Amino acid sequence: xxxxxxxxxxxxxxxxxxxxxxxxxxxxxxxxxxxxxxxxxxxxxxxxxxxxxxxxxxxxxxxxxxxxxxxxxxxxxxxxxxxxxxxxxxxxxxxxxxxxxxxxxxxxxxxxxxxxxxx
Amino acid sequence: xxxxxxxxxxxxxxxxxxxxxxxxxxxxxxxxxxxxxxxxxxxxxxxxxxxxxxxxxxxxxxxxxxxxxxxxxxxxxxxxxxxxxxxxxxxxxxxxxxxxxxxxxxxxxxxxxxxxxxxxxxxxxxxxxxxxxxxxxxxxxxxxxxxxxxxxxxxxxxxxxxxxxxxxxxxxxxxxxxxxxxxxxxxxxxxxxxxxxxxxxxxxxxxxxxxxxxxxxxxxxxxxxxxxxxxxxxxxxxxxxxxxxxxxxxxxxxxxxxxxxxxxxxxxxxxxxxxxxxxxxxxxxxxxxxxxxxxxxxxxxxxxxxxxxxxxxxxxxxxxxxxxxxxxxxxxxxxxxxxxxxxxxxxxxxxxxxxxxxxxxxxxxxxxxxxxxxxxxxxxxxxxxxxxxxxxxxxxxxxxxxxxxxxxxxxxxxxxxxxxxxxxxx
Numbered sequence: 001x002x003x004x005x006x007x008x009x010x011x012x013x014x015x016x017x018x019x020x021x022x023x024x025x026x027x028x029x030x031x032x033x034x035x036x037x038x039x040x041x042x043x044x045x046x047x048x049x050x051x052x053x054x055x056x057x058x059x060x061x062x063x064x065x066x067x068x069x070x071x072x073x074x075x076x077x078x079x080x081x082x083x084x085x086x087x088x089x090x091x092x093x094x095x096x097x098x099x100x101x102x103x104x105x106x107x108x109x110x111x112x113x114x115x116x117x118x119x
Numbered sequence: 120x121x122x123x124x125x126x127x128x129x130x131x132x133x134x135x136x137x138x139x140x141x142x143x144x145x146x147x148x149x150x151x152x153x154x155x156x157x158x159x160x161x162x163x164x165x166x167x168x169x170x171x172x173x174x175x176x177x178x179x180x181x182x183x184x185x186x187x188x189x190x191x192x193x194x195x196x197x198x199x200x201x202x203x204x205x206x207x208x209x210x211x212x213x214x215x216x217x218x219x220x221x222x223x224x225x226x227x228x229x230x231x232x233x234x235x236x237x238x239x240x241x242x243x244x245x246x247x248x249x250x251x252x253x254x255x256x257x258x259x260x261x262x263x264x265x266x267x268x269x270x271x272x273x274x275x276x277x278x279x280x281x282x283x284x285x286x287x288x289x290x291x292x293x294x295x296x297x298x299x300x301x302x303x304x305x306x307x308x309x310x311x312x313x314x315x316x317x318x319x320x321x322x323x324x325x326x327x328x329x330x331x332x333x334x335x336x337x338x339x340x341x342x343x344x345x346x347x348x349x350x351x352x353x354x355x356x357x358x359x360x361x362x363x364x365x366x367x368x369x370x371x372x373x374x375x376x377x378x379x380x381x382x383x384x385x386x387x388x389x390x391x392x393x394x395x396x397x398x399x400x401x402x403x404x405x406x407x408x409x410x411x412x413x414x415x416x417x418x419x420x421x422x423x424x425x426x427x428x429x430x431x432x433x434x435x436x437x438x439x440x441x442x443x444x445x446x447x448x449x450x451x452x453x454x455x456x457x458x459x460x461x462x463x464x465x466x467x468x469x470x471x472x473x474x475x476x477x478x479x480x481x482x483x484x485x486x487x488x489x490x491x492x493x494x495x496x497x498x499x500x501x502x503x504x505x506x507x508x509x510x511x512x513x514x515x516x517x518x519x520x521x522x523x524x525x526x527x528x529x530x531x532x533x534x535x536x537x538x539x540x541x542x543x544x545x
Contacts, residue, residue: 001301091303092253093311115300 002046002088002116003095005102008079013106014053031103039087039098048085079110086116144194150269153182154350156199157269158242160206165304166241168223171248172294173210175266181205182269242267243358244306246351250319251302258293259322261286267354268347278344279329316359320368320424323352327372332528345376366415367425370408374431377404388537389530393440405435423459426451445474462491470501478508496525500535507542516542 009017020028039045059074060067073080082105089095092113099111157178164174181202195201207227214224249262264270264278272290276283296302307315330344349372356365381395390396412428430451437443452468466488473481482505485498492498499522506515516539523535 091301092251093303093305093307096253097308097311113300 001091001095002086002118003092004114004116005048005085005087005095005099006081006112006114007083007085007102007104008081008110008112009105010079010108010110011077013108014080014082016106018053028104035101035103036085039085044087044089044094044098046086046088048083050083051081053082054080144189146190148194149186149189152194152198153185153269154347156202157182158245158267158354159199160202161266162241162245163203164206164210165245167227168210169226170223171297171304173213173220173223175262175294177206177209177213178202178269179265179271180209182271186271242354244304246319246355247306247315248297248302248304250315250322251297252315252318253300253302254293254296256322256325258289259318260326261289262293263322263351264326264344264347265290268351270347316362316364319355320352320364323348323355324368324371324424326351327375331375332531345372348372349376361418363415363418363420364422364424366411366418367422367428370411370415370428371424371431373404373411374408374428374435377401377408377435383530387530389534391534392434397438400435405432408432408435421454421458423455426455426458430455443474445471462488463495463497466492466498466501470505473505473508478505481505482509494525496522496531498522499525500531503538512542 036045036048054073057071057073059070059072061070061074062068087095087098089098092115095113099113102109102111160181161174161178164178165171168174184205185198185202189195210227211224214220214227246263246267249266250259254262261275261279264275265272270278272286273283275281276286279286306312327345327348330346330348349369352365352369352372356362356369359365378392378395378400380401381397381399382390384390408428409432412425412432415425415428430448433444433448433451448471449468452464452471455464456468466485469481469484469488472484482502485502485505488498499518503515503518503522506512506518519535519539519542523532523539526532526535
């Protein structure tokens, strides 16, 4: 059963992240890498990426069927998706157990767990 | 569990003739059978079919068929087997109509499943699935009642004052989520067990309160949520005998129900603790509740339900309102604040404190809770009582009006209205 784990942060935590000193940043990334490595080795993670910040985002929006390109993310949100992982596990409980150990982001970080349509 | 008076007044039970023991079945008897059989049946069918949705659906169908037949024909000698046969037949019908289910059909037809639900009790797995945190709590409640306690959709609707369509939609959505998100049909892992058990207990407690508070106001209800919540909690306690908080919740429910007969007067009006006739309390149930607390206490892991149970026990042991051990009750509320702090706990502590420290000191603490509890009718009701005692009738009146504005429960509303008219009287 495949799920996508979407990792999000609150906007205020994201800002703190940007101001973080180099060494702290390294330590934080080390934890994230460790999480990814562990679960990749056990075969649970089958894909995933870290995303650049929302300031790098460009949105294509259709108006009456015609594409219009605009700067920025598609919604003004209080939370920002910073990355995702595609996991292949037994059931929702196993996916939730992974999400609960997600180390990346601020105190108020969010992980949304969504099943993938399997055909 | 005793049958509820006045409950045979609606639906298929409304036949004018007196129920004949050898023929028709009373609703209480049918409910008792549903309770005992529905969860086992669902669990057994999920096991064979590996399909929660289908299993739950056909059991529900078999209950509806039983509801049509049993009141007239009486309960069959082996109701579990009767329901199983009906559910199984229904499942085969559904599976035959849908090509996608060929494999399952073969499974069902070939399965050596005895007509009677299997001996092994895996209703616990069923309960944990129904109370999975990936489902909203209102859905957890509805699903548990249907799949484990054998409520029909109509019964859930009437218990929660919802339309049948709303309940049916919730159930359909919940079951779709169980299938789509692959919510497992198994016990939670050891690391998750404590948290998941908390979830189950809060569903049971919510169910209980819903039933307990509306008692006396909805006599036409076929099934009593409080009785069913007690039954479900007893089941969980039987299946998980080493969990002190389960025993704590069971004790809390038992002790509250022990006061049932004193909670409403002859006219169906609610009577609060200070005015209750304590000779109407059920002494056997009180000792049972206290024994449960002692058993839980011996396991040496305190928790919010055990503490609330202990508070209920202190009330039950007091021979009169004036003899209540308020000091000990305040200590227990302080324990509760340490393990599960909430504004409601603080409110209750302040009210207990008022009985020896005076209403003025309590009011000071209660007023501090005004922002967080503004929308809670019992905050305003408790404040009104304290204001009365502190000699502030005008402010008390105002607070009571606000309580009435916020209160939904008919019995509590009527109580507030009585107090309001007493106040404005000569």
